[in-house]
Amino acid sequence: MRVRDSVVVVTGASSGIGRATALACASAGAxxxxxxxxxxxxxxxxxECEAAGGQALAVPTDVTDADAVQALARRAVERFGRIDAWxxxxxxxxxAPFLEIPLEEFRRIIDVDVMGYVHxxxxxxxxxxxxxxxxxINVSSVVAVVPQPYTHAYSMAKAAVRVLSASxxxxxxxxxxxxxxxxxxxxxxIDTPFFDHTANYTGRKAKAMPPVYSAERVARTIVDLIxxxxxxxxxxxxxxxxxxxxxxxxxxxxxxxGSQVDKMHLYRTKPAPATSGNLFEPAxxxxxxxxGWHGRRQTALRRVASTAALLTGGxxxxxxxxx
Amino acid sequence: MGPLTxxxxxxxxxxxxxxxxxxxxxxxxxxxxxxxxxxxCSHRYFLPLARALRRDARVVAxxxxxxxxxxxxxxxxxxxxxxxxLADWLRATARGGAVLVANSTGCQTAVDLAVHSPELLGxxxxxxxxxxxxxxxxxxxxxRLLADTPWERPTLGPVLLRDxxxxxxxxxAATFAYLLSDPIERKLPHVPVPTVVVxxxxxxxxxxxxxxxxxxxxxxxxxxxxxxxxxxxxxxxxERLARIVRPLLAGEPA
Numbered sequence: 001m002r003v004r005d006s007v008v009v010v011t012g013a014s015s016g017i018g019r020a021t022a023l024a025c026a027s028a029g030a031x032x033x034x035x036x037x038x039x040x041x042x043x044x045x046x047x048e049c050e051a052a053g054g055q056a057l058a059v060p061t062d063v064t065d066a067d068a069v070q071a072l073a074r075r076a077v078e079r080f081g082r083i084d085a086w087x088x089x090x091x092x093x094x095x096a097p098f099l100e101i102p103l104e105e106f107r108r109i110i111d112v113d114v115m116g117y118v119h120x121x122x123x124x125x126x127x128x129x130x131x132x133x134x135x136x137i138n139v140s141s142v143v144a145v146v147p148q149p150y151t152h153a154y155s156m157a158k159a160a161v162r163v164l165s166a167s168x169x170x171x172x173x174x175x176x177x178x179x180x181x182x183x184x185x186x187x188x189x190i191d192t193p194f195f196d197h198t199a200n201y202t203g204r205k206a207k208a209m210p211p212v213y214s215a216e217r218v219a220r221t222i223v224d225l226i227x228x229x230x231x232x233x234x235x236x237x238x239x240x241x242x243x244x245x246x247x248x249x250x251x252x253x254x255x256x257x258g259s260q261v262d263k264m265h266l267y268r269t270k271p272a273p274a275t276s277g278n279l280f281e282p283a284x285x286x287x288x289x290x291x292g293w294h295g296r297r298q299t300a301l302r303r304v305a306s307t308a309a310l311l312t313g314g315x316x317x318x319x320x321x322x323x
Numbered sequence: 324m325g326p327l328t329x330x331x332x333x334x335x336x337x338x339x340x341x342x343x344x345x346x347x348x349x350x351x352x353x354x355x356x357x358x359x360x361x362x363x364c365s366h367r368y369f370l371p372l373a374r375a376l377r378r379d380a381r382v383v384a385x386x387x388x389x390x391x392x393x394x395x396x397x398x399x400x401x402x403x404x405x406x407x408x409l410a411d412w413l414r415a416t417a418r419g420g421a422v423l424v425a426n427s428t429g430c431q432t433a434v435d436l437a438v439h440s441p442e443l444l445g446x447x448x449x450x451x452x453x454x455x456x457x458x459x460x461x462x463x464x465x466x467r468l469l470a471d472t473p474w475e476r477p478t479l480g481p482v483l484l485r486d487x488x489x490x491x492x493x494x495x496a497a498t499f500a501y502l503l504s505d506p507i508e509r510k511l512p513h514v515p516v517p518t519v520v521v522x523x524x525x526x527x528x529x530x531x532x533x534x535x536x537x538x539x540x541x542x543x544x545x546x547x548x549x550x551x552x553x554x555x556x557x558x559x560x561x562e563r564l565a566r567i568v569r570p571l572l573a574g575e576p577a
Binding site for chain 1: 338339341342344392396397
């Protein structure tokens with residue numbers, strides 16, 4: 001489907017991947033409908049989208065409220081006449097030992113990250129099916145493939161989202177709704193404000209676990225999925241690696257991810273007070289795409305390093321060969 | 324691109340179950356002319372006409388669902404579906420009563436409006452109305468369209484190719500089938516507004532006999548022939564067509 005002139009609804013559009021996706025769609029000429037809790041942040045994103053060349057409509061929405069999500073779809077259709085793509089992206093998380101996270105916060109994460117997507121799918125699919133054409137994109141995560149310690153609720157939710165997509169694909173196929181596609185996007189660690197917004201009961205400050213990629217990279221993948229829908233897409237080589245590892249050495253992948261998170265996802269030296277983060281109240285401010293983890297620079301550095309490594313390896317091999 | 328090779332603005336309206344795109348050109352306060360495109364075409368081939376009328380009219384060229392920049396339903400719309408979409412858009416944009424200029428199969432869409440929403444019709448210009456009652460088969464129509472190509476300006480080619488790519492072969496074929504079976508002659512007497520039938524004198528798709536019949540069946544019709552051009556008068560002789568449209572803007576009798 002062409003992205004130009006299409007109508008794209010994005011939940012979680014106030015920051016991170018959602019915001020980057022809205023901007024990418026707008027600059028490709030789509031009309032975007034922006035949903036998140038923060039009205040002021042959405043107004044800012046709407047301005048940026050309009051400056052990028054698309055029309056935009058901001059609809060402050062809490063995705064845990066099924067009626068509000070239905071109203072979001074209705075507003076989108078009233079304003080722009082149709083829905084071509086719906087991107088479920090709103091998600092929250094917590095870092096906490098299993099026995100220490102308050103149960104209601106655990107529930108809240110499942111509520112936002114699973115039920116929020118369910119509400120989105122239930123709101124979008126009637127319109128997509130009526131039109132006979134459309135794409136539902138669920139942003140999951142690599143942790144759906146290789147889960148992490150301390151983020152049980154989030155990992156569970158992301159696995160659930162992946163399964164929801166697959167289940168919906170099957171159902172749509174059985175119903176003969178050929179033109180309606182459901183896609184899952186599985187990004188690795190992305191440079192977004194996510195890690196500053198997180199609830200945390202570990203006593204250690206959370207950081208973006210390397211390798212970090214930019215949110216724009218995920219946004220590009222999502223735009224590509226609107227153009228040419230695919231079942232499941234891993235973003236970046238690290239995610240594809242993890243998928244392979246989980247298939248060929250699942251036990252090893254699990255153990256490695258566990259110690260990786262302990263070493264790299266939480267600072268050893270920087271303490272953090274217990275907080276419920278943005279679970280119940282949105283983070284203050286007008287939001288941003290990046291979380292200051294230098295996703296783009298990190299990717300560039302990795303590329304330079306791996307090119308250098310390849311070249312060196314090549315030269316060494318060539319010398320050996322030549323001798 | 325110079326200022327005269329582009330439309331002034333583009334407008335999107337939530338109507339007819341989709342996001343209807345329309346291209347606009349001309350002064351805001353001038354009377355409105357709505358252009359209805361033919362099969363597989365879009366707003367694009369009305370640009371020369373819009374340019375010719377740029378001082379006298381605000382030309383608005385919508386894309387019907389599935390054509391040009393308007394997304395359509397996955398199944399092609401029949402003639403009634405298209406005319407209802409047009410009616411819905413005219414209502415949503417409050418453009419009912421504007422001068423309607425339709426080309427080719429767009430005439431079938433415009434005339435079908437008279438059946439269910441006559442109140443939306445303004446003065447009507449039918450440029451090359453289709454489909455000739457005596458040649459309602461695919462081979463005949465394809466033959467006539469091919470015979471028309473020498474009479475079109477070559478610059479129309481790229482414009483049409485782009486529009487055909489946008490609508491796709493399946494929608495084109497399905498819509499073509501609906502258009503072939505549309506009995507326009509039975510609807511013509513119901514058109515309650517003054518109507519000018521315009522025919523390119525070289526147009527093999529609309530022979531003079533058929534144009535005369537169309538004019539005869541209208542309650543207030545008049546035939547104009549534009550010498551030396553084929554089916555797509557709005558592209559090949561926009562100035563001549565503008566001269567026919569202009570008096571209608573002032574509300575003069577057709």
